[in-house]
Amino acid sequence: MKLTVLVPALAGLLFAGSALANTQVEVTTPYVAQLIDGKPINPALLDKTSSFPLTAGNHQLVIAFEGNYSSRNEIKLVTAEPLVINFTAADNQKLVLDYKKPRNETEAKQFIKDQKVTLKDKVSGQTVTSEQFVMPKVEGFQLTRDYQQELINMDKAFNQPKSVAVSSAAVIAAASAPVQVAPSKAQSNPEALTQLQNWYNKADTETRKAFQIWVIQQQ
Incomplete structure (x- = not known):
């Protein structure tokens, strides 16, 4: 008798567990996922598509435009400040970014002025309502950026800590202030430095050259 009751109960738990993350969001180049629900993403350098499982409910996706239009004779990189997308996902959705790639x-430089992106269900074709904004530009050379901390300072982070209270004037001042990074700063964050080195080692020759030129231009 106990076994008869236990089997359906276990089956129900297994079904519930399989339904926890039956929705996914897909991010394709030139966009790269930076944060999902406040957690940093470490995408493989050469992946063209990255899909991330989601549960039904509220989510925050932070993506960055990293366009590479280089040729053998000329390096052409186009980047933009990260785009933050707040949305609510339903069960069994395959969400994708919809925009004119x-x-x-030239087209990339024009596109990043507005970054007109919508979130769509790949199966139904319906647009998912979302709230979007572009993160403020941070001046000065940045080896790495803590996007989650920046969002917390702006009072716009996923699961924003209640103890954080920053005025809008302070946020604007902080975002516009130049940031100077001392040479020893990289050593204070060995994990970020190791991650950067790993990506560099995985890159092909052209990508390495592009990165080197970008670093020089930021100095």
Whole structure:
């Protein structure tokens, strides 16, 4: 008798567990996922598509435009400040970014002025309502950026800590203030430095050259 009751109960638990993350969001180049629900993403350098499982409910996706339109003779990189997308996902959705993908450097530079992106269900084709904003630009050379901390300072983070209270004036001042990074700063964050080195080692020759030029231009 106990076994008869236990089997359906276990089956119900297994079904519930399989339904916890039956929704996913797909991010394709030139966009790269930076944060999902406040947690940093470490995408493989050469992946063209990254899919991330989600549960039904509220989510926050932070993506960055990293367009590479280089040729053998010329390096052309187009980047933009991260785009934050707040949305609510339903069960069994396959969400994708819908936008007019730039074909060249000129179109990319025009596109990042507004970053007109919508979130759509790949199966139904319906647009998912979302709230979007572009993160403020941080001046000065940045080896790495803590996007989650920046969002917390702006009072716009996923699961925003209640103890954090920052005025809008302070946020604007902090975002516009130049940031100077001392040479020894990288050593204070060995994990970030190791991650950067791993990505660099995995990159091909052209990508390494592009990165080197970008670093020089930021100095």
